[in-house]
Amino acid sequence: MAGNLTRDEAARRSQLLTVHSYDIELDLTTGPEAFRSTTVVRFACSQPGATVFIETTDATGHQIDLDGTPLSADADGRITLPYLAAENTLRVVADFAYSGTGQGLHRFVDPVDERVYLHSQFATADAQRVFACFDQPDLKARYTLTVTAPADWEVVSNSPELAVQDVEPGRRWKFAETERISTYLAAIVAGPYHVVSGEYRDDQAVIPLRALCRQSLAPHFDAEEILEITRQGFGYFHTTFGMAYPFGKYDQAFVPEFNLGAMENPGCVTFTETYVFRSRVTDAERENRAATILHEMSHMWFGDLVTMQWWDDLWLNESFATYAAASALVGSTRYKDAWVTFADNAKARAYRQDQLSTTHPIAADIVDIRSMEVNFDAITYHKGASVLKQLVATIGPDTFFAALRRYFARHAWSTATLADLLTALKEETGRDLTGWSADWLETTGPNTLRAEFTVDESGTYSSFAVVQTAPAEHPTLRPHRIAVGLYEFKGSELLRRHRAEVDIAGARTELTELIGQASADLVLVNDDDLTYAKVDLDEASLGTVLASLGQISDPLAQAICWTILWDLLRDARLHPSRYAALVLQHVAAMPNATVRRTLLNQAVAAAKQYLPAAERVGTLSTLADGLLNLAAAQTPGSPEQLAYARAFVASATSPEQLAVLQALLEEGSDAVPGVVVDADLRWSLLLRLVVTGQAAQEQIDAELQRDPTDKGRLNAAACTAALPTPEAKAAAWQAIVGGEQPLGTLKAALGGFGAPEHVALVEDRAQAYFDVLTTVVDTWPSERTQSFATAAFPSALGSADLPAMTERYLAEAQPPAWLRRLVLEGRDEAVRARTILANPVLGA
Structure with missing residues (x-):
């Protein structure tokens, strides 16, 4: 496992070191388990004679040379570097393991054609899984990368390739030296990727563009729409930031089994390939993809050009990028109502997170890497962006962006802190914003x-x-x-x-x-x-809102009112059945596709998560009838019809409704004229039939044979875990806790395992959940532990002893702070759900 670097350790290294460069050679032709990595690091030490350490993780067979002196690796993945000179050269040769968890260099084999694809993910501190490095954000350096790969592969990194040579047994790619960037921003994408090229051109720059995806997804790859959003974004940010894109070329790779939505590696942005739509989608999915593209693009300036000094200021990256993406959507794309999406979607996430007992300031106190990994949350992204929106409303957008231009120019290719941003804002506004910062960035909870x-x-x-x-x-x-x-x-x-x-x-x-x-x-x-x-x-x-919400003509005002109602439900002041009925009554009046999707999802969630079994069945059945009617009333084949059809599938409960699902699965659109039953919808139909006991393993196996892709495998895992028998649940649980499943499969299985309809079937796993956490916390990779801790937390509808079990586990196991936080958040949500269950106010 990767070491857990502390803030104090990082500060000590920063005082001592200036890192000049990394020369990295990777050989990706050494077999399916590991690759050879050779790193030459050149760095200065301000106190000759001092001792520091450099990191490697999941590496074996080290050959280590510091200025001619052989060294050995420590057992914890660190290499102690004693008696440093004023100028030093370190060479480390090692074999590193490919990752199956998305950390480091992840290896994926496409089940469709057996082709192999690699991508890196180094944030927060996983560059050390690929090359020896001082793995912290403020020790920026220049990188020169050389990669040997199979002859039919594309290889992409932060900078353009200088030369590609045929060698035995493949081809060697030599990349240009980068500008000064942080370790977590270095990147490599390699494999037989499908590539679509383009260009952005204006009076500031000419930027080569490429979009990449797997070969088997190429028929579904709408690269031109992706490149068009990219061009629109560059036009907006060049004008707004007053500074040309600083990294030359711009590649965007859509990669398999990616852990995040996307990652802002300069010149080589990586995205989850769920943004390659193999089935029909609504404008909600397209807007979300466009927002992610623009979010990562804004990071090229705020995050990559100017980088946070330590992870305390992660919000400087993520809050700004979330705000900037919405601003760019409105200012440069067809998604002119992106602030409507933000008001309903982003704000709801932030309010939820900010009312947990584990809430934290936007400018958080991050003592080590593990604490940081659980801070990629709605406070860091959405509350922070909301607070920036409030600041812009106060000082004006022109003043705000003028201050940012000062900030970029002053700290380019370096690191900065919140204090540096406040200084730029003060210089532009003439206002001391330290009080504003104290009130908004250093406190918790919503007013x-x-x-x-x-x-x-x-x-x-x-x-x-x-x-x-x-x-x-x-x-x-x-x-x-x-x-x-x-x-x-x-x-x-x-x-x-x-x-x-x-x-x-x-x-x-x-x-x-x-x-x-x-x-x-x-x-x-x-x-x-x-x-905020x-x-x-x-x-x-x-009273006006409850009776006439759909008559509010302004979509933003309507979205604000929907957020108010969702807050009322979660505060046990509005009955879940009433909320679902309000969605049925007024959702068709909401023109924003993303808000409409959120409302439909929340209506289903209100019934499944916040109602006892007897009421849940009736509310879901009523909701499903209404949704089917709404789907039938839409233009056949329209995105609006698809949105209602999806929600109908998720809520179908009665025998008649389940018969419609079966008919859609067997007969296609004749059951609901216009609905296109493509691969993704088929799996949704099958999952609901499995959950409700209308389909068995034979149907899952048949569907997987029909769709033998990686997405098909994940859907099959979810369906198998959702089979409603004690034997199936026991088998699913053993697979989940066995630690053998790939991370994506684990997440899919947990999603099927915890169906609200199956509370009685899995109630006996509540104590087992805490027992597993106690066992695996020091052995599982952090991504796996975090996913299990969050998704496997027992249902609030189950054991009445759940709060006591939670407190007992926390007291006895004394889990690390990051894991304690995840468990407390599960407990908080369970307590909230039980409070709602016990308070049927404002009647159904």
Whole structure:
């Protein structure tokens, strides 16, 4: 396992070392288990005679030479480097194991054609699984890479290839020296990839573009749409950042079994190949892919050109990239309502994470690498982006981006901290933002805002204030820039009549500018979604929303109201069945495809996760009937019909509904005219039939024979784990905890194993879950442990002893902080679900 570098260790190395360069040679022709890696590191030491260490992980057969002195590797994957000179040259030759967990250099064999594909993933600290390195972000260096690979492979790295030579037994690729980048940003993609080339050109730069995918996915690869979004992004960021893309060429590789959505390796961005759509998708999936493309592109400046000094400031990368992606979507693509998506989708994730007992400041205190790995969360990405959106609303977008241009110019090819960003903002605005930083970036928990007002006899407001509260455990009251919208009915539409944009602070802010305004049918605090805060509606406004949400004409205002309702459900103030009914009633009025998908998913989740069995069946059946009617009412074959059909499949419960699923699987679109039953939908149909006891292993095997791809294998694993018999669950559990399954298969199996309908079948695994964690924490790779800890946490609908089991495990096992956090988050969600189950308020 990789070592767990601490912040103090990293700071000590930074004080001592300046790393000049890495020359890395990889031989990928040495067999399926391992590859040969030769690393030459040149570095300076400010205190000659000092001792430091360099890392290697999963390496054997070391040959180590420091300035002519042979050395040995330590047992923990570190190499101690004693008695350093002012200038040093280290050479390390070793055989490194290919990864099956997505960390380091991952190896994948395509089951369709047996072709082999490799890709690297080095964040947070896994470059040491491929070459010897000082694996921390602030020790930037230049990289020169040489790769020997099979003759029919493409090899891609951060920089362009200088030469490709035929050698025995393949070809040798020599790449140009990179600019100064961090270890976690170095990259290699290798294999017989399908390549589509293009170009971006403007008055600042000419950028060669390429998009890559597996050969077996090439017929489904819509590379031109990907390259078009890429061109639009470069146009936007060149204008907004005032600085040309700094890394020359721009390759985007869609790779198999990728652990993340994407990774911002400069010049060689990697993406999960789920973004290669082998089946029909809605605009929600396309918008999400476009957002990811632009998110990674923005990192070329914020993250790659200027890099955080240590992982405390990961949010500087991810929050900014999330904000910048939404801004670029609106400013340069067809997804002009991306802020609507952000308001409903990103904010909901952030509010959920921020209300867990494990919430943390946006600018987190990261003491070591393991603590960092669980911080790739909705606070780091979505709350941080929401806070930046609030800052931009306060100081203006032109001022904000001008400050960023200062920041980029000052810290190019180096590292920076939050203090450096605040300095640039102060220089541009003339405002000291340290207080803003303390309130927003260094505290936790969301505020709640609500309007309080009185109405006089003439029907106008005689007083109006915004009241701000905070949870007792996180009592900070923050400054907010907000808009308050007054909405009234005009015919069949609910339209905004008046808008007041104001600054509020403290527990109560009087809004005298609204005194004398006619009372509204809906008072919407945080209209236009300028700040990050939960919102409570007054009683009359809540009544308007419950009755007429779909009549709100503005999609952003409607999305804000949907978020308010979801918060009410999760706070046990709105019955889950009522929420599902509201989605059925009003979802067709939401024009944003991503928000529509979120609402449909949440309606299904409300029934499955927050209702007892008896109510769940009835609510799901009612929901499924409504969704089938909505699907039938859409244009045949349209994306909208597909969205409703998917939700129908996920909720189908009654015998009649399950018969429709069976008919779709056997007969195709004749069962619901217009619905195209392609490979992915077939698996969804089969999974629901398996969960409900209408299909068995024979059907799973037959479907896998029909779709023998890697995605077919993952779907089959999910279906097999979802078989509703004690024997099948026992077998699935043994496979899950055995540690032999590839990481993707493990995740798929856990998804099928934990179906809410099967709580009684898996209830006896609750204590076993904690026993497994105790056993594997020091032996499984961190990615596997994290996936199991999160996805296998027992259902809140199961054992009544679950909270006590959790506390007992935490007390007795004393797990490391990162694992303790994941278990606590599972417990928090279970407690919330049980609270909802016990509070049937606002009736169904």
